[in-house]
Amino acid sequence: MVQLEMVKQMIEFNKMAFENTFKAMTLVQDQTEEMLLSYMEKAPWLPAEGKKALKDWLDNCKKVRKEYKKIVDDGFKRMEELFAKAEKGGEKTKKAESK
Numbered sequence: 001m002v003q004l005e006m007v008k009q010m011i012e013f014n015k016m017a018f019e020n021t022f023k024a025m026t027l028v029q030d031q032t033e034e035m036l037l038s039y040m041e042k043a044p045w046l047p048a049e050g051k052k053a054l055k056d057w058l059d060n061c062k063k064v065r066k067e068y069k070k071i072v073d074d075g076f077k078r079m080e081e082l083f084a085k086a087e088k089g090g091e092k093t094k095k096a097e098s099k
Contacts (some may be wrong), residue, residue, distance in 0.1 A: 004087050011083070015076045022069060029065070033058050 036058070040051050 004083055008080070008083050011076065011079050018072060026065065029061065
């Protein structure tokens with residue numbers, strides 16, 4: 001049981017580390033997007049097609065970022081469920097052994 005508790009703590013630590021890193025990365029990307037959009041507005045030499053391509057690229061980056069976050073969150077959820085089941089299975093084994 002001690003091993004399961006340690007693994008659960010490691011998963012929780014990794015989840016928090018991912019969340020914090022992901023938030024920091026999101027802030028940097030959002031700030032970069034704002035700067036790029038501001039620059040594009042003031043760049044008369046950039047054709048409309050180029051501006052549209054950059055805007056589409058930025059939108060795609062956001063979409064992929066959200067999808068990646070969802071996949072990682074699902075992975076953490078599955079790991080937590082897996083170890084919760086293992087913990088319950090261990091409790092049943094202990095009860096059976098004590099009888």
